Amino acid sequence: MKHLVRAVIILGFLVGLITLLMLALALFGPADDRAGSKTASARCDLLKDGPCVWNTDAGRWSANLEMVRDTSEGTAYRLQVITPETPQRFxxxxxxxxxxxxxxxxxxxxxTGNPYTAQFTAPICSVDASMTWRIDLQEGQAPIEDVPLTLVFEAAGG
Structure with missing residues (x-):
């Protein structure tokens, strides 16, 4: 009986220790990407700092954003991305x-060439007039992996 009690105590101690280690790793270990965004080394504000430029093994990329006009649905923006490649379904x-x-x-x-453009209206946030948006580049459903910048802009207040 003594051996059974001792085994249960040791097992409980080990389970507790493993639980504490897992909790410590979750709190202090490497940060995972819970929001689904990729980690980038620097932020580039497309409206304030643009054009945002970076180099990859394929060549030089550039992204630029400009406000086009205000509409009843919000502010319209024009995004231009110049790539060294030709992504499909960009x-x-x-x-x-x-x-x-x-x-x-x-x-x-x-x-023609490799400038890609799009015009869009960013959704209006009724809670925060200075909503910051991130733009992630994708080829179809796959993110463009080698973008070392987080491309962001602050939407015009509404």
């Missing part, structure tokens, strides 16, 4: 950076 996905408001894919169209 998308810019708007995601709330300061507050989650869903995901809004915007198809980037191509005329």
């Amino acid at each position: 998308l810019a996905v708007l995601r709330g950076e300061s507050m989650y408001m869903g995901e809004y894919p915007v198809a980037l169209g191509q005329d």
Whole structure:
């Protein structure tokens, strides 16, 4: 009987220790990406700092955003991305950076060469007039992996 009690105490101690270690790793270990955004080394505000430029093994990329006009639905923006490649089904996905408001894919169209453009209206946030949006570049459903910047902009207040 003594051996059974001792075994239960040791087992309980080990389970507790493992639980504490897992909790410590969850709190202090490497941060995972709970919001689904990729980790980038620097932020680039497309409206204030743009054009945002970076280099990859394929060559030089550039992204620029400008306000086009105010409409009853909000402010219209024009996004231009210049790529060294020709992605198929090239998308810019708007995601709330300061507050989650869903995901809004915007198809980037191509005329000649490798500048891709799109015009869109960012959804209006009724809680925060200075909503910050992030733009993630994708080829179809796959994110463009080698973007070392987080592309953001602050939507015009509404």
